[in-house]
Amino acid sequence: MSDSSGIKDMKAWLEGERSGLSLALNTARGGARIAETLGVLGRQGLGWLLGNRPPVPALLRTTFESLGTTYIKLGQFIASSPSIFPEEYVEEFQRCLDRTPPLPFHYIRETIEQELGQPLEQLYQFVDPKPLASASIAQVHSAKLKNGQDVVIKVQRPGVRNVLLTDFNFLYLAARITERLAPGLSKSAISGVIEELQAGMLEECDFIKEAGNLKAFNAFLRDTGNTSAIAPEPVMSHTTGKVLTMERFFGVPLTDMNVLKKYTDDPAQTLISALNTWFSSLMLCDFFHADVHAGNLMLLEDGRVGFIDFGIVGRIRREAWDGMAKFFDAIGRGDIRQMAEAMAVIGMTREEVDVDALTRDIESLQGALGQVDPSALIQADRNDKEVNRLLMDLVKIGEGHGIRFPREFALLLKQFLYFDRYVQVLAPEMDMFSDNRLDMFGGADELPGGLLH
Structure with missing residues (x-):
């Protein structure tokens, strides 16, 4: 094959691969996001040429943090995957935190009113302008419904979905070009990993789907007779794809030992309840909670374990x-x-x-x-x-x-x-692999022969 025919083949292949990126670029915001991305990469590259040369993992982390939502999430994926990425990258990306400066409250008000079609005062008795939490995809505020029920409102940041689509299409095209130019990388399926991450993050932007996850998890708990755990019930009349209103839980994070002692005499048993609930969901629920960090598991005032934030879920055969x-x-x-x-x-x-x-x-x-x-x-x-x-x-x-x-x-x-x-x-004395109080197969009918128990 001649060089000219090889170039033609590459051009033809790129024509077929670039449709997703073209779609993103057809919007003003998409084009602006590509320009912003290239600007950050250009500044980092210029700094490198001028002699500012930190270790590559540190340079990559600071670049990801400068690029925002998509890349911060990607950095967190690297930090949590020691089996996939080199040790120095895993350690560096432990510092990649999903903490975003809070949006001014008028943005929150505008989004709620646009999504629910009524003035804020007609929808809620009270909404606290100070957020309970602020992350790259959404911001959370405490509130009361008109009937006096305590709730929290999860409000999506403006333009997040478009940023994710643009970023991931850009990353996917770059990965496909890399795989094309270096065929030896194709088995590592970089583009496949990017596709899976994109699917997960776009799912996280669909609050109707998250509300469905909450309802499904509570149905799973009822069907299995599990009274030791609970998830918040969504308020569907006040929920859309970008606004999720749900029951508010009162309790403490599962890792706050000093406060936990005021709620329970047996912290280990609380942990066992949480673990067995999660293991059971692997086989008996349509999905498992895929983000059980310290902020998403609570010991409630009534002694139950509260599972919150079902934006990220996984499914396993x-x-x-x-x-x-x-x-x-x-x-x-x-x-x-x-x-x-x-x-x-x-x-x-x-x-x-x-x-x-x-x-x-x-x-x-x-x-x-x-x-x-x-x-x-x-x-x-x-x-x-x-x-x-x-x-x-x-x-x-x-x-x-x-x-x-x-x-x-x-x-x-x-x-x-x-x-x-x-x-x-x-429970520092507990071994998840051998403790007979734990059922790693969640009550499934059959255990694989000779495993763990």
Whole structure:
């Protein structure tokens, strides 16, 4: 093939790939966002040329923070995925916080009134102008309905969805060009990861869907007879795609041990209730809560565990969850063959995996595997560099066999990291893998043979 024909092929391919970006650029806001992105990248590049050269992970983090919502979320994904990204990037992006200066209240008023079609005073008895929380996608305010019910209002920031669409189309096109120019990267499926992240973040912008998640989670609790946990009930008459009004919970975060003692004599049992509820949701609910950080789990005044903020949820096939359990179990027992079989089940691939070849490749790590306690794989603060490297090596070996671990794999690991922090505060003597008070398979009819219990 001649150079000219190769260039023509690339041009033709780009024509087919750029439709999403063109769609974003057709709006004034989309074009302005692309210009803003290029401006930030240009300033960072100029600083580099002029001698301002921090370590690459630090430079990337500050660039992401300058670019805002989409890139901050991407940075948090990197920070929570030690099995996917190099250690120095994971550590640096721990500093990438989703804290955004609050919007002036008149923006909140305008959005509520535009979405609900009435003046604020006709909709609510009271709305506190001072926000309870302010993040990159939404801002939360306490309020009272006309009937006196205490609620919170989650209000989407103006233009967030358009920014996400523009940013992700830009990132996707860049990833596809990179994969095209460096075919060896295609197995890592950079563009596939970006597509999955985009889908998750756009779902987070749909407050009608989040309200449906709240209702579905409470229905799951009722259907399973679970009286130890609860989620806020949405007020559908005061909810749209950009405004979510829901029941307000009163309680304390699960990690505030000093205050928890005023609510319960047995913090460990509270944690066990939360864990068993979450494990049960993996198999018996349509989704699992995928953001159980300290602000999203509360001990309520009546002793129940409150699960809040269902903007980020995950869904996992039973086979994939079984595969993860077998993966941890195989590491603990040093069973290389079972580890390879589990990786093939967990991962996403368009091609049939040669399990024998995968087993042989994993055997090269056998010395390191034999020294790892499986619980160390999910224990963030007890983790060490060797475990992070081992997970990265396993992921790389999987990629070499066409295996791409799905977004749910990272989401599940992230929740285990959160839960381990709860364990360290509330029940440091507890081992999630062996404590008989925990059911990691959430009451499902069948347990995989010989696993964990």
